[in-house]
Amino acid sequence: xxxxxxxxxxxxxxxxxxxxxxxxxxxxxxxxxxxxxxxxxxxxxxxxxxxxxxxxxxxxxxxxxxxxxxxxxxxxxxxxxxxxxxxxxxxxxxxxxxxxxxxxxxxxxxxxxxxxxxxxxxxxxxxxxxxxxxxxxxxxxxxxxxxxxxxxxxxxx
Amino acid sequence: xxxxxxxxxxxxxxxxxxxxxxxxxxxxxxxxxxxxxxxxxxxxxxxxxxxxxxxxxxxxxxxxxxxxxxxxxxxxxxxxxxxxxxxxxxxxxxxxxxxxxxxxxxxxxxxxxxxxxxxxxxxxxxxxxxxxxxxxxxxxxxxxxxxxxxxxxxxxx
Numbered sequence: 001x002x003x004x005x006x007x008x009x010x011x012x013x014x015x016x017x018x019x020x021x022x023x024x025x026x027x028x029x030x031x032x033x034x035x036x037x038x039x040x041x042x043x044x045x046x047x048x049x050x051x052x053x054x055x056x057x058x059x060x061x062x063x064x065x066x067x068x069x070x071x072x073x074x075x076x077x078x079x080x081x082x083x084x085x086x087x088x089x090x091x092x093x094x095x096x097x098x099x100x101x102x103x104x105x106x107x108x109x110x111x112x113x114x115x116x117x118x119x120x121x122x123x124x125x126x127x128x129x130x131x132x133x134x135x136x137x138x139x140x141x142x143x144x145x146x147x148x149x150x151x152x153x154x155x156x157x
Numbered sequence: 158x159x160x161x162x163x164x165x166x167x168x169x170x171x172x173x174x175x176x177x178x179x180x181x182x183x184x185x186x187x188x189x190x191x192x193x194x195x196x197x198x199x200x201x202x203x204x205x206x207x208x209x210x211x212x213x214x215x216x217x218x219x220x221x222x223x224x225x226x227x228x229x230x231x232x233x234x235x236x237x238x239x240x241x242x243x244x245x246x247x248x249x250x251x252x253x254x255x256x257x258x259x260x261x262x263x264x265x266x267x268x269x270x271x272x273x274x275x276x277x278x279x280x281x282x283x284x285x286x287x288x289x290x291x292x293x294x295x296x297x298x299x300x301x302x303x304x305x306x307x308x309x310x311x312x313x314x
Binding site: 052053055056057058059060061064067068071072074075076077078079091092093094095096097099100101102114115117121122124127129130131 | 209210212213214215216217218221224225228229231232233234235236248249250251252253254256257258259271272274278279281284286287288
């Protein structure tokens with residue numbers, strides 16, 4: 001449900017900026033800068049920053065962190081009615097988790113040529129063989145998200 | 158490293174029985190009976206039961222539970238040198254997580270015709286395009302694992 005006078009595309013950009021802020025915080029803390037925002041209608045249900053290094057948890061990608069937080073807040077594992085915004089195309093783990101959690105829609109910023117699993121290497125999140133499929137939109141603020149990643153890896157070299 | 162006089166196949170069966178025990182406990186607690194055992198050499202590093210319903214966590218598959226517990230015990234997200242035993246072929250989320258965690262090998266019992274992502278629908282865990290690949294063996298105590306699932310779903314009908 002967009003705000004007055006706001007197009008669906010403008011709404012996507014507005015929520016992606018929230019995910020980008022989470023990505024920036026991850027980068028400042030030493031994790032690869034990827035961030036996610038889980039949105040229900042006009043409500044921000046949960047935020048996820050990539051926390052793999054901080055938590056030494058191989059599953060702590062931004063998407064998983066946001067899904068687990070959203071389910072904990074709802075008190076149930078079904079996340080119907082939500083949209084996940086994430087700054088990088090999800091990997092196989094995260095794409096699979098989005099399907100399992102029955103998230104309605106996925107909006108991502110930059111494609112991931114190495115591990116992207118919703119468009120690039122596989123199309124896991126809208127495969128007709130699975131019992132749930134997400135609506136998917138990509139390329140929302142992709143350049144800002146990609147630049148954040150490039151800057152992070154340049155600084156580490 | 159197999160025990161004296163034990164073949165590699167016998168070793169797989171021995172550890173799969175540990176995973177099957179975890180699957181049984183999951184079923185008794187009302188969760189779909191899937192269990193996992195994360196093994197390092199001859200040491201059981203972590204156990205995972207499917208806890209989705211108990212925890213209302215969409216990501217709490219047996220494999221993810223075991224990987225997170227193993228990483229927490231090691232104090233690092235890399236799980237090189239480990240083998241994951243699981244009673245059902247991993248889904249996309251779990252297959253992706255096994256790759257991310259750099260687990261050496263995966264041994265599963267029953268194939269999953271609906272969502273299996275290491276052999277059935279996709280081959281995510283040994284794809285040459287990814288930066289890590291697992292050694293995979295299937296069909297270890299498959300009938301016992303499948304019967305456990307059938308009995309669970311029959312009782313629920």
